[in-house]
Amino acid sequence: xxxxxxxxxxxxxxxxxxxxxxxxxxxxxxxxxxxxxxxxxxxxxxxxxxxxxxxxxxxxxxxxxxxxxxxxxxxxxxxxxxxxxxxxxxxxxxxxxxxxxxxxxxxxxxxxxxxxxxxxxxxxxxxxxxxxx
Numbered sequence: 001x002x003x004x005x006x007x008x009x010x011x012x013x014x015x016x017x018x019x020x021x022x023x024x025x026x027x028x029x030x031x032x033x034x035x036x037x038x039x040x041x042x043x044x045x046x047x048x049x050x051x052x053x054x055x056x057x058x059x060x061x062x063x064x065x066x067x068x069x070x071x072x073x074x075x076x077x078x079x080x081x082x083x084x085x086x087x088x089x090x091x092x093x094x095x096x097x098x099x100x101x102x103x104x105x106x107x108x109x110x111x112x113x114x115x116x117x118x119x120x121x122x123x124x125x126x127x128x129x130x131x132x133x
Contacts, residue, residue: 001025001026002024002025002026002027002098002122003023003024003025003026003124004022004023004024004096004097004098004122004123004124005022005023005024005124005125006020006021006022006094006095006096006124006125006126006127007020007021007022007023007127008020008021008127009093009094009127009128009129009130010128010129010130011130011131011132012086012129012130012131012132013131013132014086014087014088014131014132014133015085015086015087016086016131017082017083017084017085017086018083018086018129019080019081019082019083020036020080020081020083020094020096020127020129021078021079021080022034022036022078022079022080022081022096022124023076023077023078024077024078024079024096024098025077027098027122029074029077029098030053030054030074031053031100031101032053032098032099032100032101033050033051033052033053033098033099033100033101033106033109033110033119033120034050034051034072034079034096034097034098035047035048035049035050035051035059035096035097035098035099035109035110035119035120036048036049036050036070036079036081036094036095036096036097037094037095037096037097037117037120038090038092038093038094038095038129039092039093039095039126040089040091040092040093041092043092045095045117046061047059047061047110047111047112047117048060048061048064048068048081048094049061049064049068049070049081049110050070050106050107050109050110051070051071051072051079051106052101052106053101054074054101057106058070058106059106059107059110059111063089064083064090067083067084067085067086068081068082068083068084069081069082069084070082079096081094083129086129086131087131088131088132088133089131090129090131091129091130091131092128092129093126093127093128093129094126094127094128094129095123095124095125095126096123096124097117097120097121097122097123097124098120098121098122099119099120099121099122100121103119
């Protein structure tokens with residue numbers, strides 16, 4: 001059974017930091033792109049960051065560049081999202097997702113196509129991040 005379990009969410013003040021973790025099982029972790037996505041109340045889900053299976057390529061949405069860092073430990077089947085300089089606009093449920101790494105561009109897998117995240121096959125249940133002002 002494929003499982004993606006997020007952890008590390010919580011309440012933090014603006015300017016603070018959190019590190020999210022995504023623990024994966026039930027599939028060949030090293031063959032998959034892993035991404036972080038978020039959905040704020042009343043808004044659509046959006047991609048935050050993705051990391052390729054083996055070559056370290058990464059993708060970040062513009063609003064988190066320079067503040068968030070994605071990394072993965074293939075030995076531990078875990079992906080991390082270090083989030084610094086958080087602001088209230090980062091408040092959302094954060095999900096991790098996994099997709100087979102087949103595309104030449106990490107962005108092509110990470111971003112939506114036709115309004116759907118077709119590059120991602122498996123999703124976690126999410127962890128809530130709340131940033132107070």
